[in-house]
Structures are given as structure tokens and as C-alpha cells.
Amino acid sequence: MSQKTSAIKDESMQLQKDLLAGYFDDLTTAKERGKKVVYTFVPGNIIELLHAFDIVPVLPEINALQSGMRKRSGKFIGEAEKVGHSEDVCTYVKCDVGMIKSGNIGPTGQKIPEPDLLLLSYTGCFTFLKWFELLRQEYDCPVVMLHVPYQGDGMLTPEQRAYVVKQIETEVIPKLEALTGTPYDQDKLKGHLERSARAEDDFVWVLEAAKNRPSPIDAYFGGVYYIGPIFTAFRGTEAGERYYRTLRAEVADRLARGVGPVTPDGEMTEERYRLVVEGPPNWTDFRQFWKMFYDEGAVVVASSYTKVGGLYDQGFRHDPTRPLETLAEYCSGCYTNLNLPSRVDLLEKYVREYEADGLLINSVKSCNSFSAGQLLILREVEERTGRPGGFIESDLVDPRYFSAANIKNRLESYFQMIEQKRARPAAKRSRPQGQVEVQP
Numbered sequence: 001m002s003q004k005t006s007a008i009k010d011e012s013m014q015l016q017k018d019l020l021a022g023y024f025d026d027l028t029t030a031k032e033r034g035k036k037v038v039y040t041f042v043p044g045n046i047i048e049l050l051h052a053f054d055i056v057p058v059l060p061e062i063n064a065l066q067s068g069m070r071k072r073s074g075k076f077i078g079e080a081e082k083v084g085h086s087e088d089v090c091t092y093v094k095c096d097v098g099m100i101k102s103g104n105i106g107p108t109g110q111k112i113p114e115p116d117l118l119l120l121s122y123t124g125c126f127t128f129l130k131w132f133e134l135l136r137q138e139y140d141c142p143v144v145m146l147h148v149p150y151q152g153d154g155m156l157t158p159e160q161r162a163y164v165v166k167q168i169e170t171e172v173i174p175k176l177e178a179l180t181g182t183p184y185d186q187d188k189l190k191g192h193l194e195r196s197a198r199a200e201d202d203f204v205w206v207l208e209a210a211k212n213r214p215s216p217i218d219a220y221f222g223g224v225y226y227i228g229p230i231f232t233a234f235r236g237t238e239a240g241e242r243y244y245r246t247l248r249a250e251v252a253d254r255l256a257r258g259v260g261p262v263t264p265d266g267e268m269t270e271e272r273y274r275l276v277v278e279g280p281p282n283w284t285d286f287r288q289f290w291k292m293f294y295d296e297g298a299v300v301v302a303s304s305y306t307k308v309g310g311l312y313d314q315g316f317r318h319d320p321t322r323p324l325e326t327l328a329e330y331c332s333g334c335y336t337n338l339n340l341p342s343r344v345d346l347l348e349k350y351v352r353e354y355e356a357d358g359l360l361i362n363s364v365k366s367c368n369s370f371s372a373g374q375l376l377i378l379r380e381v382e383e384r385t386g387r388p389g390g391f392i393e394s395d396l397v398d399p400r401y402f403s404a405a406n407i408k409n410r411l412e413s414y415f416q417m418i419e420q421k422r423a424r425p426a427a428k429r430s431r432p433q434g435q436v437e438v439q440p
């Protein structure tokens, strides 16, 4: 593997680093600058509306995953378990609770300001509800809940959309007006939505570049960096738009040169396996995890995790001409709000469209929203595509549940299975060959 990296790549990574550092600096000084702070979750966030009120958002999952990457989450989880949170509770929640109990010092070592409001966009994961119940016990601040109907029938009906819009109009906006003392400005919201849509175009272009051979990106390990700004505080901002413009130029350059993704050890020179991955990544040992893939020449060409904050690649764009309706549609369409048949359809489509060798599931026991039904998803996608599935297990931010040897063994078996499948004559390839070491 060569150590070559491009200048354009460095620019996008630097931009992202600066965005993140600036964001945590902004958080630290938010109160002294007279800004209001609202906590809200990544899936189904209506960040453009918060920007329209000049509010500083805090996304608890981001604090948790950043703490995981910086090896701080294990201690926080221990603190949460000491006060009674059981082992199978979502480890993002325990990491957040432990961080609060330890003085609310964020992943960068800077203090996270207390919320002036908790804005719960409820999109499919019941844990969101329980998480904010816990935060409400910690902080003396109002809560507003935006209830987004689950896509039980695989679609958002006009009545459901109207129901969400009404809540934004009659619940969310009045609360934000009262909090900030500022009237709702629809034109300002439209401006943010326009910027979102432009960034979304560039983002989708980047994701779809993985349809090429070799793929110029890794759509899971690299993808988690690419989703950072658009799923969080930077959607609808000029800085976010600039990031995606730069990233697109970088990936276009890689595509033109016919080179593979950049990894922490340099540029991948050989693409041996193309995978679709379902499930969130592990953050505590992220680099070691990724290395197990690129050392084998495995590139992830599509993933469900990069859709957790919206399925832009399926055509959704924020539409400034219908500002509140578009927010409602956005909330409803994120991956956590999709039913199992929709998830199966999506993953099958990815395996086919991205010409993947198969579907690999990283099952995270403590994330019910993803792990419920994963075995069914795996079997169904195998059956439909005739391509083998693989199954590994880890955790989001609990270092106790990352077993490198176990994951490596299973991955090696999975890659061997793909090789065997390739070696068989086409006529015999019509039936799936079963999955690798599936353990419910």
C-alpha cells in the first residue's frame, strides 16, 4: 500500500477538522455570547430551523462517538453503570450519562453547555425518548417533542406529513420563538434549506462514486467522515456547503486518476472485495477495525449507517419552496424510521447497484434500532441476490465488546466464502451459500 495522498484530500480533511474544532469552541462560549443551546438527536434533526433562530445545537450521539474515538467512553460507561444503568442499555446513552456525571466535559476536553431546551425529533428509535427523559431529570429546561410517525407501511402518507407539519407550526416554532425572543423568519429558513440541498447534491455524488471500479471511496469507514457535517450542525450552512464542494472535487480527482480510497495507512492499491455493510461502526477501535478490511483489499461500497441521517441517495432533497413540509419528509425518511421490508429492499438494491460481493452485518447488541431483525435482513438479502452474507459483532463505544481476534476470524472466513463463490461456475451460483458464523 502506497503512502501517497492528494493535496485536495488534505484540504477536505483539514476543513472537517476545523469545522469540528470550531464547533466545540462555539459550544464552550455559547452562553457568554448570549446564544441559546438546544440538544437534539442526529436522525430526523431539523437543524435548518435551529439555524433560522441562530441556536447552537448539541447532538448527544456525536459527543458519545467522539468520546469513543478518543478512548474516553469506557470510563463514562462505567460511571453510568455505577448509578444503575444496565449492561444492555444503548452505550451512547451510558456514555452521555457518564459524561454528565463527570462534569459534562466533552470529547475535546471543553465543557458542553447545559441545554436551554431539549428538542426530541422522535424517529423510530425508542431509546431517544428514554434518553431525553434522563436528560430532563438532569436539567431544568423545557422539552418539546416532535413525534414522527414510523413508516410502518413503508411510506409517509399525506395525513402523516400534515401531522408532523402541524406539530412544527404549533409546538416547535412557538417554543423556539419563546426561547430566543425572535419571531420565525420563513425566508431565513428557506436560505438554509437551499444550502442544504446544494450540499446534498454533492454528498450524493460522492456516495455514488463508489459504483466505479475501483471505488474511489470507502462508503463506511470513509463514509462516517463524509456524513459528519451534513448529519449534524453544518447542514444548511455555508461552511457545510463548502466542505461538500471540496470533498466532491477531491473524489472526482481520485476517480479521474482511477485510484482507490485513502486509508490511515495510505492509498488502497488493490480492490479485492466490494461489500455493503449494515449497522453502525465500532468507534473505540475504529482504526483497527478499518485496517482489518483494507489489509484484505475489502472496500465498503455502500452502507446503511451513512443513511441514518437521511436517504439522500434515494432522491430526497430539502426543498426550500415547501419549508415545513420538507422538514417533515426529511424526519420521516431517515433510516431509523424505516420498517424491515424497506431496509431489506434498500440493502438488496445496494448489493445489486454497487455490484457488491455480498452484505456484511456489524451487529451492535446495545443498539436495538439497528440490531432488531438483522438476521432476517441478512437471510432475505442473501436469498434475493444469491450473494453470501457475513455477520460480525461489536459495540458502538463500549471497549469491552470489541474482540479483534473474533472479528478478524469471521472476516477472513467471509472473504474465503466470497472467493469460493467466485470459483464456482455461474450456473451453480443461483442459490445463496449461507452466512458466516451467524450467532443470534
Ligand code: SF4
Pocket (backbone or CB within 6 Å): 061, 090, 091, 092, 093, 125, 126, 127, 128, 336, 366, 367, 368, 369, 370, 396
Ligand atoms: S439504540 Fe441505536 S439508534 Fe437508538 S439512540 Fe442508541 S445508537 Fe442511536
